[in-house]
Amino acid sequence: MVCHFARSSHSSCHNRRDTTLMKGAFALTVLLAATTAYYFYIPLPSTISEPWKLMLIDGVFRGIMHVGRLADSLGICHFLHVVNFSMTLDAPDSVSSENLLVSDTTVGGVNARICQWTGGSAGELRRAVVFFHGGGWALGSGKKGAYATLCKKMAKDLKAVILSVEYRLAPEAHFPDQFEDAFQASKHFLQPEVLAQYSVDPERVGVSGDSAGGNLAAAVAQQVATDSSIPVKFKVQSLIYPVLQTLDFNTPSYQQNRNVPILYRPLMVWFWLEYLDADRGFLPAMIMNNHTAQDLEQVDPFRAAVDWTALLPPRFTEGYEPVVQAHGTPRIVEEVPGLLDVRASPLLAEREVLTQTPRAYILTCEHDVLRDDGLMYGRRLEEAGVAVTSDYYEDGFHGCLTFSFWPTFFTVGERALRNYIAWLDQNL
Structure with a gap:
């Protein structure tokens, strides 16, 4: 009986200890879940596309920013280097495929990637797009991630040549370096002999970009349009939620x-x-x-x-x-x-400059601080006599077009991408 009682007491102690551990684990799980929810949850407008998914992506991005700032404060490296590294962790996407040749080169002394559609009959001229990626003039690359995928898709769907310009980035480069890289690469590519090298029709070349890349695209379109030394001009400019001015941060x-x-x-x-x-x-x-x-x-x-x-x-x-x-x-x-400086803020350009720029496509999103930059630019272009297509997304947010590929897929991004390429297909 004594032995039986001892075994029962021992078993009872184990049970109490297991119960305590389970309660502790449960409490820790609840605490972690609450902390995670608190960190990721942000009140969002009811009309925004897939809000919980956006919260998750934003939480990850904010976490990366915090790690970057910590590394900066410890003197390890500039926080932008941490953020950019995390955004381009995937291996370089330089693989060519059937009817698509992908190559990295320099254009006008500027690093670039060229995606060439190689299908069609021999000697057939193709259309082309000069593209500038976004990222606040400090982040991103056309050779990795969503931008590499986007340019390859554009080349395939448009049966075109896409020149993705790898302009210099902050913190090593500052204005006007990024603009000069964008302009010099464009100016060189627009030379008739260079276009002929890639079998590009000089009457069907466009310029495009998103966010900070949209800023560069608008500024370059103005510069090319007014530069008499450049014989070939852009046929269209396609601007995706562009940032265009610094004078009013309270639109x-x-x-x-x-x-x-x-x-x-x-x-x-x-x-x-x-x-x-x-x-x-x-x-x-x-x-x-x-x-x-x-x-x-x-x-x-x-x-x-x-x-x-x-x-x-x-x-x-x-x-x-x-x-x-x-x-x-x-x-x-x-x-x-x-x-x-209008090269930094294209919205400030005079009417005489705007009237010389090509037909425009401007994509804007309701839930984006830059919405009004794009809308105001569209209005000023129209007043200058330029044909403008305004593509507005009530459920859209900044960056949504590049969130149209796995694993960051949004339905509004897929719609925006489809309509963007369709407009280029119809107007270029």
């Missing part, structure tokens, strides 16, 4: 979407400061539009170009008021001349 879309992933307003302003090699301490003042206050006369010639009360349809401005400061911070404009 309705900046106000409405300031906290919507994946491009938050402070992050977009930070990208501008990095691109223009400006003091990052200017960020709070610029968010308040102190750099364009009424007492800063040097801004006056450009104000009409970003007057969204006149340039945007009423449905986008309802409920929003302009943020205009009476007195500003003149030091910002004095130390950062790129703020008023």
Whole structure:
């Protein structure tokens, strides 16, 4: 009996210990789940496409940013290098396939990737697109990830030649380096003998890009259109949620979407400061539009170009008021001349320049701080006599077009990609 009692007590202790461990594990699981949910959960508009998936992607991106900033603070490396490395972890996608030749080269001294459709009859001329990837002038590559896949798809679907320009990136490069790379590569590619080398029809060449790449595409389209030394001109410009101006960070879309992933307003302003090699301490003042206050006369010639009360349809401005400061911070404009340079902010270009640019396609998304940049540019182009196709997605968000491939597939991204390529197919 004694032995039986001892065994029972021992078993009872094991049971209590197991129960305690199970309760502890359960509590830890609940805590981790709550912490994860707290980190990933962000209130999003009900009309945004697949919100939980977007929250997850945004949480991962924010985590990478935190790791990058930690590495930067410890003096290991610049945080942009960490972020860019994480975005291009996959192996270089340089594999050619049937009727598609992929090669890495230099064009006008600038690194580039060329995706060539090789099908069709011998001697048949193809159309071409010069493409600039996005990433805040600091991230991304046309040789890896979604951009490599996108350019190959464009080459196949359009039976075309796609020149993806690998322009220099921050933090090593700053404006006007990225623009100069984009322009020089375009200028070289547009030479008749170079187009002939790739069997490209000189009457059917377009320029395109997304986000910061859309900025470069718009700026290059203006420069090519007005440069008399370039005999071949772009037939079309195709801009995907382009960033186009630095004078107003309180447009309705900046106000409405300031906290919507994946491009938050402070992050977009930070990208501008990095691109223009400006003091990052200017960020709070610029968010308040102190750099364009009424007492800063040097801004006056450009104000009409970003007057969204006149340039945007009423449905986008309802409920929003302009943020205009009476007195500003003149030091910002004095130390950062790129703020008023049309090569950095194509929306500021004069009408005489805009009227020479080619037919345009501008894709914008409702849940994007850059929505109004694209809409205002479309309106200014139309006023200058340029034909514009505006492709607007009520459920779209910044970056959605490149989220049309596995594993970051969104239905709105697939629709945007399909319509983007269809427009090029019909107009190029």
